[in-house]
Amino acid sequence: xxxxxxxxxxxxxxxxxxxxxxxxxxxxxxxxxxxxxxxxxxxxxxxxxxxxxxxxxxxxxxxxxxxxxxxxxxxxxxxxxxxxxxxxxxxxxxxxxxxxxxxxxxxxxxxxxxxxxxxxxxxxxxxxxxxxxxxxxxxxxxxxxxxxxxxxxxxxxxxxxxxxxxxxx
Numbered sequence: 258x259x260x261x262x263x264x265x266x267x268x269x270x271x272x273x274x275x276x277x278x279x280x281x282x283x284x285x286x287x288x289x290x291x292x293x294x295x296x297x298x299x300x301x302x303x304x305x306x307x308x309x310x311x312x313x314x315x316x317x318x319x320x321x322x323x324x325x326x327x328x329x330x331x332x333x334x335x336x337x338x339x340x341x342x343x344x345x346x347x348x349x350x351x352x353x354x355x356x357x358x359x360x361x362x363x364x365x366x367x368x369x370x371x372x373x374x375x376x377x378x379x380x381x382x383x384x385x386x387x388x389x390x391x392x393x394x395x396x397x398x399x400x401x402x403x404x405x406x407x408x409x410x411x412x413x414x415x416x417x418x419x420x421x422x423x424x425x426x
Contacts, residue, residue: 260343261425267339268421274332276322276411280400283325284370285309286377304381306374321359321414322407324366329359336417345424351413358410365403372396 287309292302311317317326336350376392 263342264339264421264425267335267342268418268425271332271335271414271421272418273319274321274328274414275319276407276414277316277320278404278407279312279320279323281324281366281369281403283309283311284366284373286373289377289381304378306377308370308373322362322410324363329355332414339421343424345420350420351417354413355410358406358413362403362406362410365399365406369396369399369403372399 285308287307290305290307292304294302296302311325312320312323317323318328320326321329321332323329333352333355336352336355339345340350340352372392372395376389376396379389379392
């Protein structure tokens with residue numbers, strides 16, 4: 258198989274992966290339930306938090322921007338395969354930038370999850386005032402930052418596909 262044919266086949270596989278700006282919807286909380294159980298020290302356990310949950314698996318399997326799928330790992334593996342098969346300067350494959358963006362997306366995912374839980378507990382325990390408003394503002398900031406990161410990841414994905422196009426032709 259010639260390099261251009263291999264690159265075309267790998268490009269087709271890479272193009273199946275997408276980015277989606279979900280604003281980390283799966284971290285949103287539906288409700289919170291009291292927990293009557295106690296821990297080993299006799300203290301009450303915290304309430305149970307019920308979240309919206311993940312998108313369906315078939316959707317997530319193609320979403321490289323999702324923190325709860327192996328799609329990004331598979332996407333990166335294809336990029337690494339390209340670098341092993343064809344001589345391409347690493348700067349055109351953007352592996353470090355890809356990893357950095359994924360790490361930031363994962364951090365935003367955890368941050369939103371923590372903030373959503375904090376907000377739910379504030380409501381559950383009837384805490385009033387600035388705390389809840391400040392938490393909501395922080396949640397909004399996380400969603401905005403996540404959207405920016407997903408947009409950057411999409412630009413990177415497009416740059417990789419464009420590089421492959423240039424190498425194929």
